[in-house]
Each structure stands twice: as C-alpha cells, then as structure tokens.
Amino acid sequence: MTQKDNGKLPNGSEWGVDLSIDFCGVRSPNPFWLASAPPTNSAYQVRRAYDAGWGGVVWKTLAHEPIVNVSSRYGSIDYDGRKIAGLNNIELITDRTLEDNLREIEGVKKDYPDHALFVSLMVESKRESWHDIVKQTQQTGCDGLELNFGCPHGMSERGMGAAVGQVPEYAKMITGWVKEVAQIPVIVKLTPNVTDVTAVGRAAKEGGADALSLINTINSIMGVDLESLAPKPQVRGYGSHGGYCGPAVKPIALNMVSQIASDPKIGIPISGIGGIQAWQDALEHMLLGATSTQVCTAVMHYGFRIVEQLISGMSTWMLQKRFTTSRDFIGKSVERIRNWGDLDLSYKVVAEINPERCINCGLCYIACEDGCHQSIKIERVEEEAYLKRVKKTKDDRVFVSGGAQYIHGAGDGYVNAFSINQDTCVGCNMCSLVCPVEGCITMKEVDTGKPRMSWKEYQSLLAAGKVDPIRPPEHV
Amino acid sequence: MASEARSKSREIETNFADVHPPLTGDEAVAEASRCLFCYDAPCQRACPTHIDIPGFIRQILHRNPIGSARTILDSNIFGGSCARVCPTEVLCEGACVDNTLLKAPVQIGRLQRHACDTAHDVSMKFYTPGPSTKKRVAIIGAGPAGLTCAHELRKRGHDVVIYEAGKVAGGLNTLGIAAYKITTDFAMTEVNRVLAMGVVLRLNSPVDGRKLATLLGEFDAVFLAIGLGRTAPLGIPGEKLKGVWESLEFIFQTHTKPLAKCKVGKHVVVVGGGNTAMDAANAAIKLGAKRVTIAYRRDRDAMPAFEHEYEYTSGNSVHFEWNARPVRIVGKDGKAVGLRCIRTKLSKSRRDAKLTDIPKSEFTIPADMVIKALGQEPLVDLVGAIPKLKLNKKHRIVIDPDTGATSVQKLFAGGDCALVPMEEVVSAVQSGKIAAAGIDAMLSEVKR
Numbered sequence: 060m061t062q063k064d065n066g067k068l069p070n071g072s073e074w075g076v077d078l079s080i081d082f083c084g085v086r087s088p089n090p091f092w093l094a095s096a097p098p099t100n101s102a103y104q105v106r107r108a109y110d111a112g113w114g115g116v117v118w119k120t121l122a123h124e125p126i127v128n129v130s131s132r133y134g135s136i137d138y139d140g141r142k143i144a145g146l147n148n149i150e151l152i153t154d155r156t157l158e159d160n161l162r163e164i165e166g167v168k169k170d171y172p173d174h175a176l177f178v179s180l181m182v183e184s185k186r187e188s189w190h191d192i193v194k195q196t197q198q199t200g201c202d203g204l205e206l207n208f209g210c211p212h213g214m215s216e217r218g219m220g221a222a223v224g225q226v227p228e229y230a231k232m233i234t235g236w237v238k239e240v241a242q243i244p245v246i247v248k249l250t251p252n253v254t255d256v257t258a259v260g261r262a263a264k265e266g267g268a269d270a271l272s273l274i275n276t277i278n279s280i281m282g283v284d285l286e287s288l289a290p291k292p293q294v295r296g297y298g299s300h301g302g303y304c305g306p307a308v309k310p311i312a313l314n315m316v317s318q319i320a321s322d323p324k325i326g327i328p329i330s331g332i333g334g335i336q337a338w339q340d341a342l343e344h345m346l347l348g349a350t351s352t353q354v355c356t357a358v359m360h361y362g363f364r365i366v367e368q369l370i371s372g373m374s375t376w377m378l379q380k381r382f383t384t385s386r387d388f389i390g391k392s393v394e395r396i397r398n399w400g401d402l403d404l405s406y407k408v409v410a411e412i413n414p415e416r417c418i419n420c421g422l423c424y425i426a427c428e429d430g431c432h433q434s435i436k437i438e439r440v441e442e443e444a445y446l447k448r449v450k451k452t453k454d455d456r457v458f459v460s461g462g463a464q465y466i467h468g469a470g471d472g473y474v475n476a477f478s479i480n481q482d483t484c485v486g487c488n489m490c491s492l493v494c495p496v497e498g499c500i501t502m503k504e505v506d507t508g509k510p511r512m513s514w515k516e517y518q519s520l521l522a523a524g525k526v527d528p529i530r531p532p533e534h535v
Numbered sequence: 536m537a538s539e540a541r542s543k544s545r546e547i548e549t550n551f552a553d554v555h556p557p558l559t560g561d562e563a564v565a566e567a568s569r570c571l572f573c574y575d576a577p578c579q580r581a582c583p584t585h586i587d588i589p590g591f592i593r594q595i596l597h598r599n600p601i602g603s604a605r606t607i608l609d610s611n612i613f614g615g616s617c618a619r620v621c622p623t624e625v626l627c628e629g630a631c632v633d634n635t636l637l638k639a640p641v642q643i644g645r646l647q648r649h650a651c652d653t654a655h656d657v658s659m660k661f662y663t664p665g666p667s668t669k670k671r672v673a674i675i676g677a678g679p680a681g682l683t684c685a686h687e688l689r690k691r692g693h694d695v696v697i698y699e700a701g702k703v704a705g706g707l708n709t710l711g712i713a714a715y716k717i718t719t720d721f722a723m724t725e726v727n728r729v730l731a732m733g734v735v736l737r738l739n740s741p742v743d744g745r746k747l748a749t750l751l752g753e754f755d756a757v758f759l760a761i762g763l764g765r766t767a768p769l770g771i772p773g774e775k776l777k778g779v780w781e782s783l784e785f786i787f788q789t790h791t792k793p794l795a796k797c798k799v800g801k802h803v804v805v806v807g808g809g810n811t812a813m814d815a816a817n818a819a820i821k822l823g824a825k826r827v828t829i830a831y832r833r834d835r836d837a838m839p840a841f842e843h844e845y846e847y848t849s850g851n852s853v854h855f856e857w858n859a860r861p862v863r864i865v866g867k868d869g870k871a872v873g874l875r876c877i878r879t880k881l882s883k884s885r886r887d888a889k890l891t892d893i894p895k896s897e898f899t900i901p902a903d904m905v906i907k908a909l910g911q912e913p914l915v916d917l918v919g920a921i922p923k924l925k926l927n928k929k930h931r932i933v934i935d936p937d938t939g940a941t942s943v944q945k946l947f948a949g950g951d952c953a954l955v956p957m958e959e960v961v962s963a964v965q966s967g968k969i970a971a972a973g974i975d976a977m978l979s980e981v982k983r
Contacts, residue, residue, distance in 0.1 A: 140565060418635040418636050421573050421575050422571060422574060425574035458629065460629070461625070461838070461839050461840055461841040461844075462886055465625050467577070467635045468634075470578065470580025470582075471580035471581070495571055
C-alpha cells in the first residue's frame with residue numbers, strides 16, 4: 060500500500076471518502092501527521108512512517124549544531140494497570156548534524172512528493188541565525204517550516220523554545236525574521252505553558268505566521284522513585300522538569316485548540332497536537348478547529364502502524380455521518396464552545412438506571428453519595444425477589460452448582476438494587492461516567508417547562524426584579 | 536528399572552502440581568486491574584469470612600502485596616489456604632459482578648494466593664498476643680476452626696491450650712484436601728503462624744466426655760472444634776475386603792507419604808457424589824490409576840458436588856456411573872475385585888427425590904480398589920456424652936450463630952461438628968472467629 064510500491068495514497072479512497080487536506084496550500088493525503096519528535100528523527104523513520112500511511116510529518120527540530128542528550132530521558136504514568144496514560148521527556152532537539160538532516164530531508168521529499176513534509180526549526184534568537192537556517196532548510200524542497208517555540212525544557216534555559224513562546228513580543232519578532240526569507244508556509248508551534256494561549260497565537264499571526272500548531276508538551280515532573288527518592292526520569296539520581304504529553308493531555312490540548320480556533324483575531328489554519336491515539340481523538344481536534352493533526356506518544360508506544368486504525372476509524376465515521384471530505388467537518392464544533400455564562404440554566408437532564416443492564420457493582424451509588432448529590436437509592440433485595448425484577452436478563456445472572464442456585468452480584472442473601480431519585484438528581488453525569496456497563500445509566504432530558512435562560516440573562520432579569528431567585532438544590 | 540520408577544515418580548509429582556498455579560506479578564496486576572472495586576461488594580458479602588476483597592485487590596494493583604495480605608489475614612488467618620481450597624466458584628468468584636458483565640469473574644482466589652504468598656514471610660509477624668488477661672481457654676481440635684479461635688483469643692490476650700487427637704495440627708486443611716489443591720508444607724506454615732502467637736498445642740490428646748467435663752471445670756471457657764469422624768459406611772456386604780478404602784484415609788496418604796508410595800488401584804471405583812468423591816477420584820487418576828469410576832446412586836443434576844469440581848473431574852477422564860446404587864463389593868481371595876450396583880430411578884431430578892431400584896438391572900464395575908466417599912459421620916460418642924448439649928437431628932451441635940455458644944455454659948463450638956453453613960475450611964475459620972469473639976465477650980463480662 061505504499062506510494063512507492065503502487066502509487067496509491069492513504070487518503071481514504073478505499074472507503075470512498077476523501078481524507079486529504081490542504082494545509083496552507085500544502086496537500087496531504089490525510090490529516091494524520093507525525094509531530095516533531097523522536098519518531099521523525101531520521102529519513103529511515105520518516106520513510107517507514109509514510110509507507111505505513113502517515114499523511115505528513117514534521118521533521119524533528121533542526122539547529123545549527125547537534126545537541127547532546129542525557130540518559131535516561133522518558134518517564135510515564137500508568138493508570139491502574141494500563142501503560143502510558145501520560146509520557147514525559149527531557150530529550151532535546153535533534154542530536155544529528157544539520158548537514159545529515161538536510162541531505163536526508165531532500166532525499167525523502169524526492170521519493171514522497173505527495174506527502175506533506177514540514178521541518179521544525181529552533182536556533183538562537185538572532186536574526187541572521189534564523190535567516191540562515193530557514194534558507195538552508197527550504198532548499199531541501201520541504202513543504203513548510205514549523206518554528207519550535209514550545210519546547211519547555213533544556214532549550215528554554217538557553218533562551219530558545221518555550222522561552223520564546225511564552226513572550227508574545229519575542230514570538231512575533233522571530234516569526235517576522237523567519238517570514239522575511241521564508242518562501243514556504245510557516246507554522247508556529249505554541250507552548251501550553253502560558254496563562255493565555257491566544258496572546259501568543261495572535262502575536263505569531265501578527266508576525267506573519269501562516270498557521271499555528273498546538274500544543275507542545277506541558278511542564279511536568281513524572282514522579283519520584285520511591286526506592287531511590289530520585290525523580291522520574293532520573294539522570295544519575297537527579298531529574299529535571301520535562302515535557303508532558305500522551306492521552307492524558309488531550310483535554311488541555313482541545314481547550315487550547317478551540318480557543319485559538321474561535322479567536323477572530325487569529326483565523327489561520329491549525330495543526331492540532333496533544334493526546335491523539337485513536338481516531339476519535341483526531342476527529343475531536345479537527346471538530347474544534349484543527350485542519351491537520353499531529354501524533355507522537357501513541358507512535359512511540361505502538362509504532363507507526365496505528366495510522367491504519369486512524370484512517371479506518373475516521374473514514375467509517377465519515378461514511379456514517381455522510382461527510383465526503385474532511386473539509387466538511389473541520390471546525391464544526393468550534394461554535395459549540397461558549398462562555399459558561401451563556402449556557403442555558405433551564406436545561407435539565409437526570410440520570411436513569413436500566414435495572415436489566417445493572418450488574419450491581421454500586422459504583423454509581425458511592426460516587427453519588429460521597430462525591431455528588433446523594434440522589435441514588437440503594438435497596439437490599441432478597442435474591443428471589445430480585446430475580447423477578449430482572450426477568451429479561453435472569454439467565455445471565457444465575458447459575459446452579461451442587462444442586463444450589465447462586466446469583467452473580469448477590470452475597471449474604473441479598474442483591475443491591477440502585478435507582479435514581481430524579482427529584483434531587485442535578486444531572487451532573489457522574490454516575491453515568493463511573494458505570495462500567497454500556498447503556499446502563501443514561502442521562503435523560505426532562506422538560507422543566509421553563510424558557511431558556513442563561514446565567515447572564517438571569518442576572519439581568521434578577522436585577523430588574525423580573526424573576527425570582529433560583530432555589531438552591533436540596534441537600535441531605 | 537530404577538530409572539523407570541524415577542520417571543513414574545516424577546510423572547506423579549507433575550500430576551499433583553497446583554491446579555491453579557500461582558500468578559506472576561504481571562499477571563496479578565493485570566488481573567487486579569479487572570476488579571471494579573464494587574461498593575458493598577458482593578464478593579465480600581459472599582465470603583464466609585467477609586474478607587475486604589476489593590480492598591486487597593486494589594492493594595495488589597497499587598503494588599502493596601504486604602498490605603494486601605494483611606487485609607486478607609485480618610479477616611481470615613487461613614487466607615493462604617482458603618485461596619487454594621475454597622470453592623471460590625460458588626463464593627466470592629460466583630458473586631463477582633464481572634460474571635454478568637464479561638461472563639468471567641475476577642480470579643479472586645488466585646489474587647488472594649498471590650498476596651498471601653508474596654507476603655508470606657512478613658505475614659508471620661503481623662500479629663502479636665494481646666496483654667495477658669489471665670483467662671484460660673481450652674480448645675478441642677486443632678483444625679481451622681480451633682486454630683482460628685486460638686489465634687483470635689491470643690490477640691485478645693487470653694491463654695489457649697489446644698487438645699488435638701491426631702499427630703499433626705491443621706485438621707482437614709492439612710490432611711483432608713487432595714494434595715493437588717494444597718501441599719502439606721504450605722498448610723503447616725499457616726498452622727505455625729497461629730502457634731507462633733504462643734498457643735500451647737497438645738498433640739495425640741483425644742478428649743472424651745469425662746475429660747471435657749474436667750476441662751470445663753479447669754478453664755474459663757472451652758471451644759469444641761472436633762470436626763467429624765469416619766466416613767459413613769455403605770452398609771453393604773464386602774466392606775471389610777482388602778482394597779476397600781475410606782475417602783479421607785485415601786486422601787490423607789497423599790499428605791503423609793511420598794506420592795510415589797501412595798496406594799492406588801488399577802481400577803478404582805469411588806462411591807458417592809460429593810466434593811470429597813471428586814477429590815478422591817482425581818487423586819486416584821493422578822496417582823496412576825488406569826481407570827477411575829464414580830458411582831453415584833442419583834443422577835447428575837442431583838449430585839451434591841459443585842459443578843466446577845464435576846467439570847474438573849470429568850476433564851480428568853474420570854468415568855461417571857449415574858443412578859448406580861452399590862449393593863455389594865465383590866471379592867475374591869479376600870480382595871475387592873468389583874462393585875456390584877443396581878440401577879435406580881429418581882422420581883424427580885433432585886437430591887430429596889424418591890429413589891427406586893430398577894429390577895434385574897444389576898451390573899458389576901470391575902475394581903481392585905473401592906473408595907467410600909459418603910461424607911463423614913458426626914462423633915456421636917463424644918457429643919452425645921455431654922450432658923445438656925443440644926444437637927440437631929443430624930447430631931450437629933446447635934450454636935448461637937452470633938457467638939458460637941452452645942446450650943452448655945462456658946462451652947462454645949464451631950467447625951464441622953457444629954451447625955455451620957458449609958463444610959468448608961472458610962466456614963470453619965469464620966465459626967472460630969465468631970466463637971472467639973463470643974468467648975471474649977463472656978470473659979470480659981465475667982471480669983467486670
């Protein structure tokens with residue numbers, strides 16, 4: 060299926076959809092790119108990535124001189140038995156010479172003319188340095204540049220990376236220098252380690268950026284080794300804050316992507332980065348404004364092959380939703396993000412438990428009781444009486460052994476049955492979030508009979524004496 | 536020839552390897568991550584000793600096997616044994632909600648074993664005796680009920696003397712469960728953990744009615760945990776023939792002799808349909824019997840053995856003769872050569888249904904070993920000799936389920952000799968716990 064082998068591009072055509080994108084005039088067969096990171100360190104890797112089906116890559120950040128890395132470099136967070144919910148690194152930019160990198164980039168681009176190839180750059184904050192590297196790089200025939208204003212560790216201590224990206228004026232100035240000589244699109248990569256990401260986004264735009272990519276990694280310390288008391292990852296017993304990424308950071312990335320996308324003063328293409336490992340993650344980035352997406356951690360975890368699942372997942376979703384091209388849905392959900400004060404206070408949902416689906420684990424109950432609004436009733440039901448309640452799924456619950464009947468979920472002669480007190484349920488979702496059974500707890504809209512009213516409207520109506528104060532919910 | 540014997544012996548050892556081998560660390564964490572951490576968890580309620588199962592599994596998940604073992608042993612001092620011998624399929628694992636969700640429970644038994652095994656050495660020092668109360672309690676029987684009661688009483692500072700009729704402590708947990716489920720060595724380590732609490736153990740010290748009366752006078756309380764007696768006789772001709780065994784006697788040997796030295800027939804018939812019958816049949820196959828048959832007078836659905844035991848047994852190529860009532864053990868030259876049975880008919884497929892013989896349906900199962908596995912009989916001689924001791928119709932001692940108290944003052948009872956919910960190690964442990972609390976309450980009352 061490689062382009063080199065048969066000329067076919069991984070653009071969803073086998074599904075009858077068009078996944079291809081146009082990013083600042085650069086065509087990419089699909090929106091799945093590899094972020095500037097260890098997987099894009101060499102021609103060997105990038106060729107393997109394209110062959111696997113990746114639409115584009117951002118080559119690992121170049122500099123005039125290769126840096127020296129430490130050992131070890133990565134740390135991760137496991138979550139109750141699952142590996143790498145989050146990953147961090149204290150690795151720096153490329154550790155290879157500029158000449159090697161440029162020669163390889165040129166070779167790769169020649170062999171893969173229809174794939175997107177951006178090159179990440181970071182040099183000292185001098186105009187001539189930026190001019191030089193931009194000129195050298197664009198001679199390779201690459202499609203565009205990405206300015207690394209985001210790296211939160213190591214380089215920032217040398218006045219580069221996040222040190223630039225955290226100061227809007229610097230970001231604007233350096234983007235301007237680059238644009239003085241750049242003949243190809245320039246993406247500015249934003250750091251999330253700021254109070255307001257749109258400030259730097261606007262500055263980059265003002266400096267002439269053609270596009271923005273975000274988020275770079277988040278400042279982090281992965282943990283402390285409880286044997287040695289050294290931080291993770293450690294270098295001879297010491298550590299340093301590093302860049303955090305992986306599935307756990309997606310919500311932070313989505314928020315920032317949507318902030319950039321909805322800022323009328325920005326309005327340039329976005330490449331969404333952060334926590335993408337499944338096709339849904341990529342779609343969410345795109346629905347909130349990203350045209351292309353960039354992946355690193357999931358590839359570091361599982362290899363380039365995961366792109367196959369991204370392509371098939373997005374394609375089948377498009378078929379179901381009757382989207383024929385990715386252009387049809389990019390940014391579709393941006394306008395759904397509003398200020399809290401604009402949300403409708405009259406809208407109400409309540410939880411509903413389907414007793415035939417319930418497995419009696421009690422997680423909804425204890426979550427509601429201890430953490431939420433005490434609106435789930437727990438009822439001890441004798442075994443036989445319980446089976447009468449769950450006639451449809453009785454066979455899944457009962458077994459006979461040694462001539463006696465046993466019930467899954469029973470103990471001490473009873474089964475716990477759970478139900479929602481919908482009069483006090485505030486519709487917070489928590490029970491449905493903890494429930495391990497698909498379709499057991501659903502949130503149902505209830506008609507409050509009240510007209511739509513946001514908090515802002517409520518405040519003004521209240522001030523005008525036109526509505527009564529909303530009564531606080533009852534608590535135990 | 537010698538090498539053939541060695542390879543045979545190795546084969547038997549392999550046959551007796553753990554039915555449920557221990558989980559590796561990685562397996563344990565993966566399995567623990569399946570646990571939903573239920574609230575008022577069904578598994579915990581279904582466990583007769585109410586171990587905080589979600590709690591100990593979460594401790595495994597969070598790599599605290601020592602804390603996990605402590606959680607287990609706090610509720611059940613025979614936690615390592617129960618992890619091996621409990622019928623988890625109908626207790627904790629049967630109650631697990633993952634059965635409904637995923638059609639497979641969390642492997643609680645194996646996780647429990649993982650925690651207890653990992654923390655084994657440390658766990659020997661978890662408990663220390665309480666400050667002395669100067670109260671003295673005699674315990675009759677060093678099985679799981681008696682030892683648990685001893686442990687709990689020592690924690691509370693009471694002195695304990697255990698009188699054990701046999702040569703070793705641990706009761707059926709040490710000797711009475713087939714060795715492929717629990718090894719003698721392991722069972723003894725859990726006995727020793729209790730003894731390390733400063734328990735006086737008197738082996739080879741049977742107690743009769745008179746002795747018991749004396750003990751009741753000498754001690755502040757007595758806990759009766761004598762278990763049950765010999766396997767019930769079939770009541771048919773030929774039971775005295777050579778090659779006729781009682782099931783427990785047959786299983787005992789797997790703990791008291793090298794496996795290669797254990798006696799087993801070429802063609803073995805086990806009579807009975809309970810869990811002990813399954814144990815005996817499996818042990819016979821593993822010891823090298825060519826053909827093992829279980830003869831049960833009712834049908835499969837009426838069989839008292841647990842379904843998982845039946846499945847394991849039939850998976851070991853044990854042959855089942857349903858509706859086969861033994862009428863005679865056939866002998867030749869004083870040795871058993873077969874079991875003569877008659878076919879029966881059940882009015883309903885239930886254990887209490889009426890059983891009738893089908894005329895002229897007799898047949899013989901060739902066998903050079905016949906193992907009787909009809910269940911144990913109560914020790915009527917002893918319990919019947921205690922004045923005012925209330926027994927039920929089946930001669931089980933009636934106890935207050937909340938305190939273990941019998942109808943006789945200062946006398947408490949637990950384990951299989953008393954009216955407990957199941958004849959299982961875990962039920963015995965719970966009854967020992969209950970009685971210890973009951974005795975302690977009584978002694979504290981007296982003190983005041």
